[in-house]
Amino acid sequence: MAWNDERVELLRKLWSEGLSASQIAGRLGGVTRNAVIGKVHRLGLSGRATTSRMKSHRPRARAAATARRMQQKSRFAPQGNPAVRNLFHPEVEPFTPAVEELVIPLKERRTIQTLTECSCRWPIGDPQQADFHFCGKTKVTGLPYCEFHARRAFQPPQPRRRERDIAEPRVPALARTASKESADV
Secondary structure (H helix, E strand, O other), X not given: OOOOHHHHHHHHHHHHOOOOXXXXXXXXXXXXXXXXXXXXXHHOOOOOOOOHHHHOOOOOOHHHHHHHHHHHOOOOOOOXXXXXXXXXXXXXXXXXXXXXXXXXXXXXXXXXXXXXOOEOOOEEOOOOOOOOEEOOOEOOOOOOXXXXXXXXXXXXXXXXXXXXXXXXXXXXXXXXHHHHHHHHO
């Protein structure tokens, strides 16, 4: 299909009326939407009449409603492994890592070949050394580690930074030193 003068004039008219490229292609017949767009650009017809759909602008009410809902309910539901959750109780103080590793007797130490389904899989030592082994104690149901190593591996979640900042407002370092100096005087 060739673009003759009659078809180009009809294209200009339909484009200025605000019809889409697909609608113009349908009216012209024998031409694709992309061919219409290409011809419009070659003719330099970038300016066009706005449609009524483009003129009507209404504010979106959903954004404000979504923000209100986010404030009302927690963003994340409690998830995770229940075996890990049962290890941590609010009245129990958080785990502080031991300076020393558990002393595992030689007969309880496991290599990768001797691990069983109920053995703790906590690695001890350097895998490239001959004395490398796994804990081998009885593991907690649902976890790969014994109770000692599970407490070490799975720390209770800390409060989110955003929530911590709201609860305890941060004081800039300069303000702290200035208030300290004024208290000393």
